[in-house]
Amino acid sequence: MKPLLAARVLxxxxxxxxxxxxxxxxxxxxxAIPRPxxxxxxxxxxxxxxxxVPVRIYRRDGQEAGAPAIVYxxxxxxxxxxxxxxxxxxxxxxxxxxxxxxxxxxRLTPEHPFPAAFNDSFGVLSWLAAQGGEIGVDGARIxxxxxxxxxxxxxxxxxxxxxxxxxxxxxxALVYPTLGADPILPSYIESKDGPSLTTESMIYYxxxxxxxxxxxxxxxxxxxxxxxxxxxxxxxxxTAEFDPxxxxxxxxxxxxxxxxxxxxxxxxxxxxxxxxxxxxxxxxGRAEFAALCxxxxxxxx
Numbered sequence: 001m002k003p004l005l006a007a008r009v010l011x012x013x014x015x016x017x018x019x020x021x022x023x024x025x026x027x028x029x030x031x032a033i034p035r036p037x038x039x040x041x042x043x044x045x046x047x048x049x050x051x052x053v054p055v056r057i058y059r060r061d062g063q064e065a066g067a068p069a070i071v072y073x074x075x076x077x078x079x080x081x082x083x084x085x086x087x088x089x090x091x092x093x094x095x096x097x098x099x100x101x102x103x104x105x106x107r108l109t110p111e112h113p114f115p116a117a118f119n120d121s122f123g124v125l126s127w128l129a130a131q132g133g134e135i136g137v138d139g140a141r142i143x144x145x146x147x148x149x150x151x152x153x154x155x156x157x158x159x160x161x162x163x164x165x166x167x168x169x170x171x172x173a174l175v176y177p178t179l180g181a182d183p184i185l186p187s188y189i190e191s192k193d194g195p196s197l198t199t200e201s202m203i204y205y206x207x208x209x210x211x212x213x214x215x216x217x218x219x220x221x222x223x224x225x226x227x228x229x230x231x232x233x234x235x236x237x238x239t240a241e242f243d244p245x246x247x248x249x250x251x252x253x254x255x256x257x258x259x260x261x262x263x264x265x266x267x268x269x270x271x272x273x274x275x276x277x278x279x280x281x282x283x284x285g286r287a288e289f290a291a292l293c294x295x296x297x298x299x300x301x
Contacts, residue, residue, distance in 0.1 A: 001272050003281050005195060007031045017110055021080055028085035031277050037061075039091045042135075043083070048123025050116070054105040055124060056083045057135055058094040068099045068141035068170070068300035069132060071125050071157075075148025075176075075274075077205030078117055079109045089276055093145060096293035099300055100137045102128055106153070109208045114221045117209075121153045122160050129167030141300050143171040145292075147276050148197075148245070149205070151177020155223035155252070162231045171299035173236040173292055176273050177252070178202060178245050180222020185247035192244060196272035199244045224248065229255050234262040236295040238288070243273040266291055 007030040011023040035041075038061040046053045059067070070093055074086035083105045090103040106120035125142065132139030146154035151174035158172050181188075183199055192199040210216045219226035235256055239249035246267070253265035268275055268288045279289035 001196075001270070001275065001278065001281075003031060004272060004274055004278050008196070017079055024076060024080040024085060028081075028277075031088075033088040033092070033280055035087060035091045036095070039094055041091075046124050046127050048120060048127060050119040050123060051107060053120045053124050054083065056087075056090065056103045056105075058091050058101040058103065059136075060094065060098065063098075063100065063136075065136040066138045067136065068143070069128055069137040069139070070094075070097065070099045070101045070143045070145050070296060070300075071121070071128060071154075072101050072103045073106065073121055073144070073146035073150030073153045074103065075146070075150050076108075077201070078149045078209040079205055081108070081149075089147065092279060092289065093293065093296070096290070097296045097300065099143070099296065100135070102135075109205075113211045114209050114215045114218070117149075117153055118156050118160075118220050122157050125157050125161070125169075126167055140168065141170055142167065143173065143296050143300055144169060145173040145175070145296065146177065147175035148273065149178055149209075151175055152179055152221075152223060155179060156220040158232050159219055159223060159226055159229075169233045171234045171236070171296065172232070173238065173296055174249065174252070175238045175276050175292065176240050176243055176245050177237070177249055178206065179224040179248040179252050180206070180216065181224050181248045181251060183244070185251065187246035187250075188244045191242050191246070194244075194272075196242075196274050197244055202244055224252055224255075228259070229261060230259040232256065232261045234299055235264070236292065237263065237265045238268065238292055239266075240268045240271040240273055240275055242271065245273060264295060
């Protein structure tokens with residue numbers, strides 16, 4: 001975790017969304033892992049009912065048509081992040097799973113609070129299921145993967161797909177997700193001062209996304225508030241030991257198990273929020289990323 005903490009020193013005091021986004025760009029650039037030559041990308045615009053959504057498609061060089069696909073939804077508190085800041089995570093998933101990865105540049109707060117990001121994410125998922133052949137993937141073999149805010153969006157898309165009769169989703173992987181828990185769970189107290197993410201910051205980001213808590217109980221904004229979690233696809237929940245959001249993942253995993261959903265819960269010991277970006281910093285980082293990719297490979301086979 002030392003490289004992750006060292007990079008956070010680059011983040012100057014910031015108040016406005018623009019200042020926070022500039023910090024995020026400096027931070028993610030500092031810890032980015034260069035994309036290898038055998039991972040090819042294509043940027044395009046996906047038409048959805050609400051918005052024309054930019055995406056970046058990742059494929060291995062020589063990948064045959066009909067490969068499975070992963071919809072990747074980046075983190076950043078619903079306010080930060082774009083296709084470039086999430087590039088390392090997206091190409092890593094492509095490289096280690098063999099699937100095509102569609103990274104989604106969903107709309108951000110505060111300009112676009114809930115449900116904009118959810119609508120963009122579900123719109124891309126629906127387009128991929130129906131039109132995947134256009135980009136050479138199998139629209140019947142799709143997984144969702146998201147970290148932090150992207151974990152919330154992934155879980156929300158799975159709930160919506162169940163409620164709306166599709167698209168079919170093979171699996172979902174949620175990495176240190178924010179899922180709308182009230183900030184009174186033990187991890188919000190134990191790790192309230194970070195150091196990678198603070199409880200105060202998470203309350204701030206959620207407050208804006210929920211429009212002052214107007215949507216704090218909407219299951220598509222806060223999946224933990226869903227009254228019924230049955231009927232969801234196989235789920236991998238990956239949390240960090242020292243993260244205010246750890247217990248969002250724990251609570252969600254427990255409820256899924258009780259409601260009959262196949263779930264695997266993995267807690268990265270001695271790690272912080274954001275560890276996915278540190279997969280090359282040491283053997284434990286590599287092992288954590290490998291576990292995530294193994295789950296996705298298994299359920300997309």
